Structures are given as C-alpha cells and as structure tokens.
Amino acid sequence: MRFFAHAFAAIAAVVPFLSTSMAQSGTPVAYTDPDTDITFDTWTVSETLSKGGFTFGIALPSDALTTDATEFIGYLLCSSQNATATGWCGVSLGGTMTNSLLLLAYPYKGNILTSFRYTTGYHMPDVYTGNSKLSQISSTINATHYSLIFRCSNCLQWSQGSANGNASTSAGLVNLGWAQSFPGPENPSSPSNITLHYHDNGHNIWAATLKNAPNKSYTDWATMTKTTATGSSSTKISTTTIPASSTPLPAKARTTQK
Numbered sequence: 001m002r003f004f005a006h007a008f009a010a011i012a013a014v015v016p017f018l019s020t021s022m023a024q025s026g027t028p029v030a031y032t033d034p035d036t037d038i039t040f041d042t043w044t045v046s047e048t049l050s051k052g053g054f055t056f057g058i059a060l061p062s063d064a065l066t067t068d069a070t071e072f073i074g075y076l077l078c079s080s081q082n083a084t085a086t087g088w089c090g091v092s093l094g095g096t097m098t099n100s101l102l103l104l105a106y107p108y109k110g111n112i113l114t115s116f117r118y119t120t121g122y123h124m125p126d127v128y129t130g131n132s133k134l135s136q137i138s139s140t141i142n143a144t145h146y147s148l149i150f151r152c153s154n155c156l157q158w159s160q161g162s163a164n165g166n167a168s169t170s171a172g173l174v175n176l177g178w179a180q181s182f183p184g185p186e187n188p189s190s191p192s193n194i195t196l197h198y199h200d201n202g203h204n205i206w207a208a209t210l211k212n213a214p215n216k217s218y219t220d221w222a223t224m225t226k227t228t229a230t231g232s233s234s235t236k237i238s239t240t241t242i243p244a245s246s247t248p249l250p251a252k253a254r255t256t257q258k
C-alpha cells in the first residue's frame with residue numbers, strides 16, 4: 001500500500017490495480033437504516049482486514065450522478081476492542097490520507113464526537129480549516145461497535161491553505177479511504193485538540209462505485225439532524241439530541257420533528 005499510495009501522483013492511475021488486487025470490493029451494497037429509512041451505498045471491510053469490521057455508507061442528492069454533489073449523508077459503523085480501547089475510525093474523502101479531507105469519529109461518554117482533519121504528511125493530521133459541517137442524525141454505541149449517521153455539508157470539495165481537492169460524484173466513482181484504531185484519542189473531550197494513535201486496526205483505499213446512493217428523498221433526510229460540528233468545534237444545538245447509547249426514535253416519531 002505504501003508503495004502504490006506514494007509512488008503515483010494520480011490516484012486514477014492506481015484504480016485498476018486496486019480494484020483487482022485488493023481484498024475490498026468497490027461494488028456497493030444497498031443498506032437501508034431501519035430507524036431513519038435512509039438508503040445508502042455501503043462498502044464493508046471484512047473482519048480479516050479490520051478486527052470487528054468497518055462499514056462506510058453514502059447517500060447523495062438525487063442528481064449527484066450528473067451534477068457534482070457538495071454534500072452527502074454518511075453512515076459509519078466502526079469497532080471497539082473493549083471498554084477502555086473504544087477506538088476511533090475515519091474516512092478520507094479523497095482516498096489518500098494526505099491532501100484529502102479527513103473525517104474521524106469516536107465514542108466518548110455515550111456520544112459520538114467527530115473532527116475534520118487535513119494533512120500533507122503521514123503524521124497526526126491538523127484541524128481542517130475549511131467550511132465543512134457535520135450534523136448528526138443518529139448514533140449507537142455498544143460494547144463492540146459504534147455507529148453514526150450524519151449529514152456532511154461542504155464535504156466533497158475542500159481546501160486547506162492554497163491546496164484544494166474534491167470528490168466528483170458525477171464520475172460515478174469516488175476514491176475513498178478508511179482507517180481504524182483501537183486506542184481512542186487522547187484528550188477526547190475536545191475534538192479539535194485530540195491527539196491520535198496510529199490506526200492500528202487497518203487502513204486502505206478503495207474505488208467506490210456509486211449506484212444506489214442518489215435518492216429523491218435526500219432533501220427530506222437532510223433535515224433530520226440534531227447536532228452540528230465544524231472542523232474546530234462540536235456543539236449541541238438541540239435539546240432533542242438522541243443519546244448515542246439509547247434506542248433511536250422510531251422513524252415516525254423522528255419525522256414529526258422536522
């Protein structure tokens with residue numbers, strides 16, 4: 001991975017290699033979350049590549065395969081090792097860890113906290129200074145897994161300093177990356193000021209084909225949000241926040257809150 005990720009400037013050049021030789025499929029599997037009724041394209045990393053497994057999903061505005069979307073609704077399902085090593089997980093929205101918008105999430109005191117990051121090197125990423133915004137829709141935490149459904153606004157085009165990049169949904173194929181760690185962040189109460197341990201539970205890039213992600217219900221789903229976080233903060237904006245460890249509200253109860 002190191003060789004291929006570093007040796008080619010253009011990720012496009014490695015896509016054929018990745019899709020044939022990596023034990024990870026770019027073909028999406030449709031998943032409908034039972035509590036929100038949101039349908040995602042999902043990609044799952046097996047237990048053999050990441051202990052406990054890892055799944056990332058994307059739902060997109062209905063015209064995303066013809067017009068580049070700037071936002072998506074995401075689904076993360078990540079693994080914890082035990083009650084102390086509850087971990088963190090993340091995605092790269094450009095595939096590589098470097099020069100891409102990174103989003104990481106971790107469980108902390110019954111909530112999922114998130115942070116947008118960016119780095120030009122393979123070390124602890126900086127806080128992302130662009131205008132991405134994450135709004136939580138629902139989350140779950142148990143002894144072995146945590147999940148988050150969220151709206152990610154201004155997340156498919158990014159800029160940090162003079163550098164910029166994007167994930168083009170109209171191409172029908174986006175390069176994504178995942179990383180997962182068992183040790184959780186240090187200083188976890190402050191997402192903008194965490195320090196991370198290396199992702200000891202795996203990482204990889206995959207070329208994700210978009211198929212079921214665009215949906216005409218996207219605009220309805222995008223209003224089901226409860227909390228908002230930017231690159232440098234994580235702020236509760238609503239008293240109706242669903243505790244991450246509780247059973248989410250049934251979809252019917254939720255939609256009446258719009």
Ligand code: HEM
Nearest residue numbers: 001002005090091096097102122123124177178179196203
């Ligand atoms: C202390 C923090 C971190 C360190 C020291 C670190 C270090 C590294 C290193 C050395 C590699 C290359 C490994 C190889 O080629 O075999 C790598 C790859 C990767 N990392 Fe990180 N990382 C950190 C945090 C993150 C975060 C927060 C994310 C995402 C949210 C992330 C996502 C990735 C991805 C997707 C890859 C594979 C793609 C690539 O090689 O560019 N990393 N990381």
Ligand SMILES: *[C@@H]1O[C@H](CO)[C@@H](O)[C@H](O)[C@H]1NC(C)=O
Nearest residue numbers: 032037038039212215216217
């Ligand atoms: C759109 O979402 C609904 C509700 O999740 C789902 O039943 C439907 O199959 C989705 N449409 C497409 C084209 O995937």
Ligand SMILES: *[C@@H]1O[C@H](CO)[C@@H](O)[C@H](O)[C@H]1NC(C)=O
Nearest residue numbers: 081082083084085086182183
């Ligand atoms: C949790 O797992 C870590 C290894 O990641 C280990 O060092 C620690 O002792 C374990 N803690 C418990 C309570 O099992």
Ligand SMILES: *[C@@H]1O[C@H](CO)[C@@H](O)[C@H](O)[C@H]1NC(C)=O
Nearest residue numbers: 077140142143144145146147
């Ligand atoms: C924990 O959550 C995961 C993912 O939702 C689920 O597969 C697993 O069955 C849950 N474990 C328990 C003990 O409820």
Ligand SMILES: *[C@@H]1O[C@H](CO)[C@@H](O)[C@H](O)[C@H]1NC(C)=O
Nearest residue numbers: 068157158164165166167168
């Ligand atoms: C997306 O990035 C490509 C190069 O990777 C660039 O040609 C294109 O103009 C960018 N699109 C946007 C909307 O920034």
Ligand SMILES: *[C@@H]1O[C@H](CO)[C@@H](O)[C@H](O)[C@H]1NC(C)=O
Nearest residue numbers: 186187189190192193194195
């Ligand atoms: C950030 O965390 C470090 C320890 O990791 C601590 O010394 C510092 O005071 C923290 N700063 C803020 C603003 O929380």
